[in-house]
Amino acid sequence: MAESVVHTQDTHSPEGGDPNRRDFIHIAAGAAAVGAGVMIAWPLINQMNPAADTLALASIEFDLTKVQEGQQVVIKWQGKPVFVRYRTPAELQRVIADDNASDLKEPQTDAERTKPGHEKYLVVVGSCTHLGCVPTFGAGDYGGWFCPCHGSHYDASGRIRKGPAPLNLVVPDYEFASDTRVKIG
Amino acid sequence: MSEHESTYVPKTGVEKWLDTRLPIIRFGADYMSLPTPRNLNYWWTFGGILALCLMTQIVTGIVLAMHYTPNVDLAFASVERIMRDVNGGWLIRYVHANGASMFFIAVYLHMLRGLYYGSYKAPREMIWIIGCVIFFLMIATAFLGYVLPWGQMSFWGAEVITNLIGAIPVLGEPILIWLRGGPAIDNATLNRFFSLHYLLPFAILGCVVLHLWALHAAGQNNPVGILIPKDRAKKDMLPFHPYFTVKDGFAIILFLILFAIFVFYQPNALGHADNYIPANPLQTPAHIVPEWYMLPFYAILRAVPDKFGGVVAMFGAIGVLFVLPWLDTSKVRSMRYRPTMRTFFIIFLVVGVGLGWCGGQLPDAPVIGSFKTFTLIDGDLNSYLWLTRVFTLYYFAFFLIIMPLIGLKEQPLPIPATISEPVLTGADAVEQKG
Amino acid sequence: MTIGMKTVSIKTILASAAVALGLISAAAPAMAAGAAAHPRSGGFSFEGPFGTYDQGQLQRGYKVYHEVCAACHGMNLMHYRNLGDRHGPFWNPKYPNPNDNPVVKALAAENQVPDIDSETGEPIQRDATPADKFRAPYPNATAAAAGNGGAAPPDLSVMAKARHDGANYIYSLLSGYRAAPAGLQIRDGQHYNPYMAGDLTPFWTGDHHDVPPGGFIAMPPPLQNGQVTYDDGSPQTVDQYAKDVAAFIAWTSEPKMVERKQAGFGVMIFLLIFAGLTYASYRRIWKGVAH
Numbered sequence: 001m002a003e004s005v006v007h008t009q010d011t012h013s014p015e016g017g018d019p020n021r022r023d024f025i026h027i028a029a030g031a032a033a034v035g036a037g038v039m040i041a042w043p044l045i046n047q048m049n050p051a052a053d054t055l056a057l058a059s060i061e062f063d064l065t066k067v068q069e070g071q072q073v074v075i076k077w078q079g080k081p082v083f084v085r086y087r088t089p090a091e092l093q094r095v096i097a098d099d100n101a102s103d104l105k106e107p108q109t110d111a112e113r114t115k116p117g118h119e120k121y122l123v124v125v126g127s128c129t130h131l132g133c134v135p136t137f138g139a140g141d142y143g144g145w146f147c148p149c150h151g152s153h154y155d156a157s158g159r160i161r162k163g164p165a166p167l168n169l170v171v172p173d174y175e176f177a178s179d180t181r182v183k184i185g
Numbered sequence: 186m187s188e189h190e191s192t193y194v195p196k197t198g199v200e201k202w203l204d205t206r207l208p209i210i211r212f213g214a215d216y217m218s219l220p221t222p223r224n225l226n227y228w229w230t231f232g233g234i235l236a237l238c239l240m241t242q243i244v245t246g247i248v249l250a251m252h253y254t255p256n257v258d259l260a261f262a263s264v265e266r267i268m269r270d271v272n273g274g275w276l277i278r279y280v281h282a283n284g285a286s287m288f289f290i291a292v293y294l295h296m297l298r299g300l301y302y303g304s305y306k307a308p309r310e311m312i313w314i315i316g317c318v319i320f321f322l323m324i325a326t327a328f329l330g331y332v333l334p335w336g337q338m339s340f341w342g343a344e345v346i347t348n349l350i351g352a353i354p355v356l357g358e359p360i361l362i363w364l365r366g367g368p369a370i371d372n373a374t375l376n377r378f379f380s381l382h383y384l385l386p387f388a389i390l391g392c393v394v395l396h397l398w399a400l401h402a403a404g405q406n407n408p409v410g411i412l413i414p415k416d417r418a419k420k421d422m423l424p425f426h427p428y429f430t431v432k433d434g435f436a437i438i439l440f441l442i443l444f445a446i447f448v449f450y451q452p453n454a455l456g457h458a459d460n461y462i463p464a465n466p467l468q469t470p471a472h473i474v475p476e477w478y479m480l481p482f483y484a485i486l487r488a489v490p491d492k493f494g495g496v497v498a499m500f501g502a503i504g505v506l507f508v509l510p511w512l513d514t515s516k517v518r519s520m521r522y523r524p525t526m527r528t529f530f531i532i533f534l535v536v537g538v539g540l541g542w543c544g545g546q547l548p549d550a551p552v553i554g555s556f557k558t559f560t561l562i563d564g565d566l567n568s569y570l571w572l573t574r575v576f577t578l579y580y581f582a583f584f585l586i587i588m589p590l591i592g593l594k595e596q597p598l599p600i601p602a603t604i605s606e607p608v609l610t611g612a613d614a615v616e617q618k619g
Numbered sequence: 620m621t622i623g624m625k626t627v628s629i630k631t632i633l634a635s636a637a638v639a640l641g642l643i644s645a646a647a648p649a650m651a652a653g654a655a656a657h658p659r660s661g662g663f664s665f666e667g668p669f670g671t672y673d674q675g676q677l678q679r680g681y682k683v684y685h686e687v688c689a690a691c692h693g694m695n696l697m698h699y700r701n702l703g704d705r706h707g708p709f710w711n712p713k714y715p716n717p718n719d720n721p722v723v724k725a726l727a728a729e730n731q732v733p734d735i736d737s738e739t740g741e742p743i744q745r746d747a748t749p750a751d752k753f754r755a756p757y758p759n760a761t762a763a764a765a766g767n768g769g770a771a772p773p774d775l776s777v778m779a780k781a782r783h784d785g786a787n788y789i790y791s792l793l794s795g796y797r798a799a800p801a802g803l804q805i806r807d808g809q810h811y812n813p814y815m816a817g818d819l820t821p822f823w824t825g826d827h828h829d830v831p832p833g834g835f836i837a838m839p840p841p842l843q844n845g846q847v848t849y850d851d852g853s854p855q856t857v858d859q860y861a862k863d864v865a866a867f868i869a870w871t872s873e874p875k876m877v878e879r880k881q882a883g884f885g886v887m888i889f890l891l892i893f894a895g896l897t898y899a900s901y902r903r904i905w906k907g908v909a910h
Contacts, residue, residue: 025899028900029434029893032893032897033434039886043272043277044244046273047272047273052700052704053266053270056698056700225910262695265777268875269701269874275875275878423908431904432905435894438894442890449883449886450883452879461777461780461781461872605909
């Protein structure tokens with residue numbers, strides 16, 4: 001390194017020269033250091049986002065003939081439980097009657113939560129919207145699900161009716177590949 | 186220096202409140218205003234660079250551990266998953282892998298600086314010894330880490346190096362089985378190596394704190410190598426900040442440029458292609474070598490014909506560094522004023538690089554041309570085996586014979602009374618003779 | 620500039636040279652006796668600090684891999700979705716998520732992969748989806764070895780990184796088969812290749828100073844002229860096939876190479892500016908300070 005040596009002993013004058021230019025250089029160097037910090041921080045943060053193989057998890061297909069009337073089948077999709085429920089006419093009647101009930105926290109009609117022509121099948125993500133426990137099938141005051149963790153009651157349309165949960169059970173993106181097959185995701 | 190008086194004055198109420206309860210701002214402020222010899226050259230910037238290296242390895246290592254699987258069936262694929270699927274994973278892994286090499290480049294230069302300027306001599310023996318502990322822990326950590334990708338070099342490196350323990354008479358075999366957790370390198374070994382590889386860097390960090398503590402107790406050495414008299418402190422010292430923060434900062438950036446060239450353009454140049462072949466316990470690669478930074482010690486290991494003797498020599502090569510402060514009999518610290526010693530030092534540098542070169546060669550391969558000369562004991566004279574032996578001999582002679590003798594016999598050049606003198610009067614001219 | 624500073628720079632040079640020597644010694648592979656021939660250059664587009672993959676070449680390379688190599692060699696680190704990754708052979712900016720890429724879907728569906736029937740639990744074969752791994756040619760390593768006279772064909776996922784000078788090596792090996800020189804005793808099921816690592820001294824009956832380069836390889840020459848049909852007009856020769864598949868394997872080995880070089884370019888520019896600013900700041904702070 002070529003460093004010039006000035007022969008004036010002990011001149012502690014780092015602030016020599018034009019003060020504006022001096023400040024600019026130090027501020028610019030400092031800003032570059034901060035920029036470097038941000039540039040380094042980003043990959044370290046971003047690496048915790050879902051990886052490509054996680055994102056690539058395929059959508060799943062499910063054969064509806066495996067569910068019997070009045071029953072549900074729980075399948076795993078993207079690491080979460082999905083309830084596929086084949087509802088009885090009595091259950092259907094009851095949830096449609098409740099479409100405008102006053103105790104709905106998140107008002108939705110049953111039709112909004114199913115596919116036209118396939119109303120008897122309900123597909124919801126089986127995580128309580130309160131804190132994520134898996135609600136118990138067929139329990140609770142409304143004939144749908146009851147979450148054992150903190151006592152949320154869902155009806156047979158997966159709508160929250162009573163308890164701490166704020167929202168209805170989530171309906172995932174899905175479509176009917178045929179009359180007996182659904183493709184979730 | 187330890188006698189450095191605190192100049193920190195708490196300004197706000199919060200600072201005053203904190204200062205009587207946890208004087209952490211005072212600690213930082215004192216550190217920043219630490220009087221530092223003004224004549225420190227760029228060889229003194231490797232301390233800061235090493236701190237950066239350690240933090241880089243710890244941070245990237247913690248990140249990699251989030252994605253790595255220490256299982257013999259999954260380890261290789263999990264590393265490749267980091268390279269392919271994890272966001273920016275290739276960058277983090279390449280920084281960690283090349284970071285190890287960068288760490289060793291910096292630590293070797295740091296140690297050679299200490300050697301050249303006599304930084305290990307009284308009153309700084311503890312700084313040097315703790316530094317040697319750090320170096321030893323670094324080697325251990327690097328070795329453990331190299332096993333984790335579970336490639337062919339990982340596996341066979343682990344096999345060969347753990348077998349060194351087996352060379353210990355009587356106790357070797359039981360210790361070896363205990364260390365591996367079985368008769369061979371397997372899943373148990375990989376798991377414990379991963380655990381220890383995660384642990385040791387924090388032990389290094391602890392030693393670094395002690396290293397700095399000892400440094401601040403004894404004070405910085407400097408290129409002239411004299412202790413700065415108290416009455417000269419004002420003239421010969423500068424506050425650490427901003428003078429040395431900016432100097433260290435500039436050096437760190439230059440170092441990062443070298444680092445970035447490797448990470449972004451030659452990420453595998455310092456590694457070995459065979460480590461991209463998944464570990465196969467049934468087949469040894471044709472030519473196994475450790476990472477470059479271990480090569481000198483690996484060469485010393487192979488120089489000794491006896492298995493246990495080789496192990497002793499290899500550990501001795503590191504062990505001798507611990508007693509270095511008492512092997513050097515010179516009254517002068519800096520080799521600037523020790524022209525004879527400087528010559529031997531330069532030969533030592535060449536020998537060190539030569540040992541590294543030899544460590545990467547087949548012992549029986551000829552050094553010059555492809556002809557044979559005559560067989561001496563167990564190998565041809567024109568072979569790396571004998572070149573390595575000559576170098577090994579010099580390595581030990583440098584510490585055990587040359588250093589004590591030269592210190593007693595040599596006639597050092599006149600030493601300036603203050604560090605300002607050579608700068609301001611041009612007495613540096615003495616350096617021309619070197 | 621003082622004399623003292625000059626000495627420092629000499630020392631700097633000395634030390635740098637020492638470090639460089641050390642690095643070179645680490646990077647240079649030690650040559651064993653009877654070394655293989657030095658690989659020929661494939662003139663690849665991805666060499667050098669700005670080199671990128673040639674998408675057409677990667678597509679042809681995939682075709683060669685799929686139609687020829689995949690019969691014996693797996694790629695267990697590759698998924699069909701990777702074919703549609705950025706800088707990959709079938710990358711299409713219209714489909715940032717390669718799982719949606721119709722070309723990738725179709726290529727995946729050409730292959731049958733094993734699965735478990737979700738109702739009966741019986742093993743079945745089904746069409747692959749983009750999320751599936753490349754079809755493995757053998758169910759396990761033992762089957763692979765048994766089907767190939769004891770030598771399991773190695774996985775090719777990272778082959779270009781698992782050999783020194785990977786892409787050129789693969790190209791040279793595949794296109795470098797030649798008749799064994801007279802005087803070389805070839806064992807059954809072995810083939811001579813001058814680029815294969817090995818030492819032929821024990822099998823050589825001729826002059827000991829004239830041992831042919833290379834070694835024995837269990838794989839018979841895999842490529843023939845005209846074997847794979849290219850629809851982009853590229854020559855259908857062994858040389859071209861070897862080049863293309865070598866490029867493809869280089870990509871599977873280092874799929875993030877282009878990202879890496881691009882990021883590196885930005886980082887280098889930044890570091891140079893940062894270094895300049897810090898140096899200016901350093902000069903300012905030390906101005907007039909003797910040291």
